[in-house]
Amino acid sequence: MQRTLSILKPDATSRNIIGKVNDHIENAGLKIIAQKMIRLTPENAGEFYAEHKGKPFFPNIVEKMTAGPVVVQVLEAPDAIAAYRKIMGATNPAVADEGTIRKTFALSIDQNTVHGSDSPESAKREINFFFNEIEIVG
Numbered sequence: 001m002q003r004t005l006s007i008l009k010p011d012a013t014s015r016n017i018i019g020k021v022n023d024h025i026e027n028a029g030l031k032i033i034a035q036k037m038i039r040l041t042p043e044n045a046g047e048f049y050a051e052h053k054g055k056p057f058f059p060n061i062v063e064k065m066t067a068g069p070v071v072v073q074v075l076e077a078p079d080a081i082a083a084y085r086k087i088m089g090a091t092n093p094a095v096a097d098e099g100t101i102r103k104t105f106a107l108s109i110d111q112n113t114v115h116g117s118d119s120p121e122s123a124k125r126e127i128n129f130f131f132n133e134i135e136i137v138g
């Protein structure tokens, strides 16, 4: 079994579509083994997205990720990282495949509804960023 970190971004929580996004996740066979709603500070968001520091869109990500609450989740499946990235669709919803979460719900590249880890190393770092082992029921 593999784990990945998922974030339902402020554009999702503000539009009351947490359940709809979770339907996509569960229908794809990904199991939600941890989940909580939190509010990120600019410092939290900057640290989480540290790899993007210095890029032109960095200030905008921090602004969008702190605009409201987020739902952070740990998802589990045999190939969770790739399985989640497949159902999320491309980062830019304009080019995401039909039926993906981002094609269905995202507003723009920086209000793209969900985040998912992109490698086993980032999944480990990102899960540890938000969760203690006691909060994960896998």
Ligand code: CMP
Binding pocket: 049, 052, 057, 061, 091, 109, 110, 111, 112, 114, 115, 116
């Ligand atoms: P996410 O998977 O959360 O990782 C970084 C986020 O930066 C990305 O989704 C987008 O929401 C946001 N972003 C904004 N502009 C860009 C861009 N030009 N390229 C990649 N990511 C971008």
